[in-house]
Amino acid sequence: MRWILELAVGTFLAASTIASPISPSTADRRYLEARDRVKYNVFEHSATKSRLSFVKNSGICETTPGVNQYSGYLSVGEDMNMWFWFFEARENPRQAPLVAYFEGGPGDASEYGLFTQNGPCHFVNNETSPSLNPYSFNSYANMLYIDQPIGVGFSYGNATVNSTKAAAPLVWNLLQAFYESFPEYEYRDFGIFTESYGGHYGPEFASYILDQNIAISRGNLHAEEIRLVALGISNGWFDATIQEKTNIEYLYNNSYRQLINETFYKELLTRYDTKCKPALDRCADVGTTDGCFAAWKSYMDEIEYPILGVLNKDYPGFYLGDIRDPSLRAPSTYIAYLQRLDVQEALGAKVNYSDHAGAAGFIYSGDDARSFMTQLSAVVQAGVRVVVWTGDADYVSNWLGTLRVADSIEWLGKEAFTNKDMIPYTLNGTQKGTFKSLDNLTFMRIFEAGHNVPFYQPEASLQIFEQSMKTSGIIPT
Incomplete structure (x- = not known):
């Protein structure tokens, strides 16, 4: 995910x-x-x-x-x-x-x-x-x-x-x-x-x-x-320039339920056009770590974090991976299983299992x-x-x-x-x-x-x- x-x-x-x-x-x-x-x-x-x-x-x-x-x-x-x-x-x-x-x-x-x-x-x-x-x-x-x-x-x-x-x-x-x-x-x-x-x-x-x-x-x-x-x-997740804008559109108009009102929808589109899109264009033009990290920070600060704030307030426990009510998500039972020493020994694993690691390096590099x-x-x-x-x-x-x-x-x-x-x-x-x-x-x-x-x-x-x-x-x- x-x-x-x-x-x-x-x-x-x-x-x-x-x-x-x-x-x-x-x-x-x-x-x-x-x-x-x-x-x-x-x-x-x-x-x-x-x-x-x-x-x-x-x-x-x-x-x-x-x-x-x-x-x-x-x-x-x-x-x-x-x-x-x-x-x-x-x-x-x-x-x-x-x-x-x-x-x-x-x-x-x-x-x-x-x-x-x-x-x-x-x-x-x-x-x-x-x-x-x-x-x-x-x-x-x-x-x-x-x-x-x-x-x-x-x-x-x-x-x-x-x-x-x-x-x-x-x-x-x-x-x-x-x-x-x-x-x-x-x-x-x-x-x-x-x-x-x-x-x-x-x-x-x-x-x-x-x-x-x-x-x-x-x-x-x-x-x-x-x-x-x-x-x-x-x-x-292929292209932030394409997909960040459609994130806004999807919350406002999808086949399950409208999650943001028209006022917030238009505000987010304005933020995308005036702040995020120029930053993403610069990332595409220069391709540098600083330029692409700045683009990521732009759409997180202007779009994703504000959206999360509204959704968490209006829909407690909201899950981004399934917007239906009630939502459904995959269980995490396997993590404890893979962290068992007997399982690791059988598999030949030499370290403890880590389900998620290294995201920050990709983010800070602008990836x-x-x-x-x-x-x-x-x-x-x-x-x-x-x-x-x-x-x-x-x-x-x-x-x-x-x-x-x-x-x-x-x-x-x-x-x-x-x-x-x-x-x-x-x-x-x-x-x-x-x-x-x-x-x-x-x-x-x-x-x-x-x-x-x-x-x-x-x-x-x-x-x-x-x-x-x-x-x-x-x-x-």
């Missing part, structure tokens, strides 16, 4: 990391290592100078007979240890595609999405132990959950990352080491799925992969080409205010299937804003896509939302869903996920 849901602010020192050119692997090593009663499978990847250290079949979360899982670390750089948790597909894992999932935030652990939305297990009725999730994304694909930036989830280290751009090379390094360690997945179709601040992560990570693929094809880089076929982003429309456009232009889908009860990254984002993507089909009408999207004959598609771009509005769509509409979300990974695309059933 985007950081604004909790308005969590922390501080840390941040430093960016850039991937170095990769030379052919010459001295990869595999061995077993016992540490603190845990037996790790270790793979040293000489090309990226990284080290995979993982536990096989911990027995945690995925308990379907015959379905393998791996959990552990990619150690790369100076004291940087990125956590991953991999689950085989429940059906046909040897042919199923590979999908990497990144939680948003910034600084939310991917276990949030894993346990509350699309992973192999979930917590039902506040139980203290998880049970199998029949609508898990690994029902169809091999799923790789990654905790980034360093410091969130089970990731740890002294070196940290404070921008989306700086995170991309580390993610690419992890994928390269993963492919070398598990070569059976090298030539599979690959997808990236993410949510919320993933509107930054998804376009940047995908465009970085595409750039690396070009370098590989030209012979400038010796590495494994990643067959990126799909990018799925739910309730994404939140930066637009990722250029990267998103590049991914669509490259022919990758892109699905932008949004629960229509969410304020944080509401569907009005993400629709305008989709309509603003620069590609050959822009005008035709913008002018297309939304049509019903059904699951077994029951309407779950509306959508429009043209070639490899789809936008979807999902009914009766808040910020974390698979939590609210699990069966429909699994259908959307499967269709996103298939060449046939999004089709009502």
